[in-house]
Amino acid sequence: MLKxxxxxxxxGVQHAIRVYRQLAELRLEVVEGGGLLINGVSVVGxxxxxxxxxxRPAAGQMELACKLxxxxxxxxSLAAEGQLLHLANAxxxxxxxxxxxxxxxxxxxxxxxxxxxxxxxxxxxxxRVFVKELLDQAFRLDRVGISHNELARLERHVLVERDLPVxxxxxxxxxxxxxxxxxxxxxxxxxxxxxxxxxxxxYRRCLCEDAFRExxxxxxxxL
Numbered sequence: 001m002l003k004x005x006x007x008x009x010x011x012g013v014q015h016a017i018r019v020y021r022q023l024a025e026l027r028l029e030v031v032e033g034g035g036l037l038i039n040g041v042s043v044v045g046x047x048x049x050x051x052x053x054x055x056r057p058a059a060g061q062m063e064l065a066c067k068l069x070x071x072x073x074x075x076x077s078l079a080a081e082g083q084l085l086h087l088a089n090a091x092x093x094x095x096x097x098x099x100x101x102x103x104x105x106x107x108x109x110x111x112x113x114x115x116x117x118x119x120x121x122x123x124x125x126x127x128r129v130f131v132k133e134l135l136d137q138a139f140r141l142d143r144v145g146i147s148h149n150e151l152a153r154l155e156r157h158v159l160v161e162r163d164l165p166v167x168x169x170x171x172x173x174x175x176x177x178x179x180x181x182x183x184x185x186x187x188x189x190x191x192x193x194x195x196x197x198x199x200x201x202x203y204r205r206c207l208c209e210d211a212f213r214e215x216x217x218x219x220x221x222x223l
Contacts, residue, residue: 001020001023001029001030002016002017002020004030004032004041004053005019005020005030005068007038007039007040007041008038008039008041008043008051008053009051009068009069009070009071010070010071010072011070011071011072012071015071016071018103019068019069019103019104022101022102022103022104023055023066023068023104025101026099026101026104026106027057027058027059028055028056028057028058028064028066028099028104028106029055029056029057029058030053030054030055030066030068031053031054031055031056032053032054033053033054034052034053034054038051044065047169047171048073048074049069049070049073049074049075049078049171050067050068050069050070050073050078050171051067051068051070052065052066052067052068053065053066053068054066054109055106057098062098062108063108063109063111064098064106064107064108064109065095065106065107065108065109065110066104066105066106067081067104067105067106067107067171068103068104069102069103069104075171077102077103078100078101078102078103078104078105078171079100079101079102081100081105081170081171081173082097082099082100082101082105083100084146084170084173084174084175085097085100085105085107085170086100087144087146088141088144088146088167088170088173090144091137091140091141091143091144091146092137092140093137093140093141093167094107094166094167094168094170095107095108095109095110095166095168096108110159110161110166110168111161112159112160112161112166113159113160114155114156114158114159114160115154115155115158115159115160115165115187115191116154116155116191118160118163119191122163124223126163127223128220128223129163129164130160130163130164130165131188131193131216131219131220131223132216132220133164133165134154134158134165134167134184134188135181135184135185135212135215135216135219136216137165137167137180138151138180138181138183138184139180139181139209139212141167141178141180142178142179142180142181142207143207145175145176145178146170146173146174146175146178146180147173147174147175147176147177147178147179147180147183148167148170148172148173148180148183149172149173149174149183150169150172150183151167151180151183151184151186151187152183152184152186152187152190153187153190154184154187154188154190154191155187155190156169157169158187178207179204181200181203181212181215182200182203182204185200185215185219188219193219193222193223194218194222196214196215196218196219199211199214199215199218200215202214203215
């Protein structure tokens with residue numbers, strides 16, 4: 001496993017050993033697998049601050065994803081992301097957190113596809129169910145005071161699993177300044193839907209359920 005970390009995380013031997021020790025303490029095993037190759041190692045994905053691997057508990061067969069901090073990351077810890085994902089889970093949003101540390105965030109592996117690919121093939125009814133659930137999740141995040149901050153780019157931060165949305169990647173999330181419904185609305189506009197500008201202005205003023213229902217109705221009426 002140490003060799004895999006050396007080939008993929010950067011930052012040299014010391015960083016790889018530090019991450020390796022955290023994985024050992026958390027009793028996690030990284031395994032190869034995914035659609036991206038880094039120096040010959042297949043991984044799930046790569047971001048500015050982390051690499052995402054498939055992983056599993058040392059004892060058991062649970063399928064997990066492990067986000068590991070890169071050696072050249074601009075963030076000095078992933079622990080805040082783990083904490084915010086835990087809070088999002090309490091609102092019924094995001095893949096279930098398993099465990100986290102400074103350089104490791106492990107959560108349920110989402111066996112899904114990216115929104116833009118799914119959207120092209122889905123029928124109107126599936127899109128209606130998807131849009132309603134996604135906006136409901138955004139509203140729940142707003143209500144608990146967590147802003148994801150990247151949901152305007154649904155193609156990168158939402159996976160579709162069994163035709164339902166799973167919001168992922170809380171790396172840039174913050175507490176306060178919530179705007180998830182507006183972010184999702186902008187993301188849906190990138191998929192070809194019109195924006196309910198007046199309804200969104202009303203929602204931003206009150207963050208209340210009646211205004212949210214108006215936003216939701218506008219989108220569902222287009223499908």
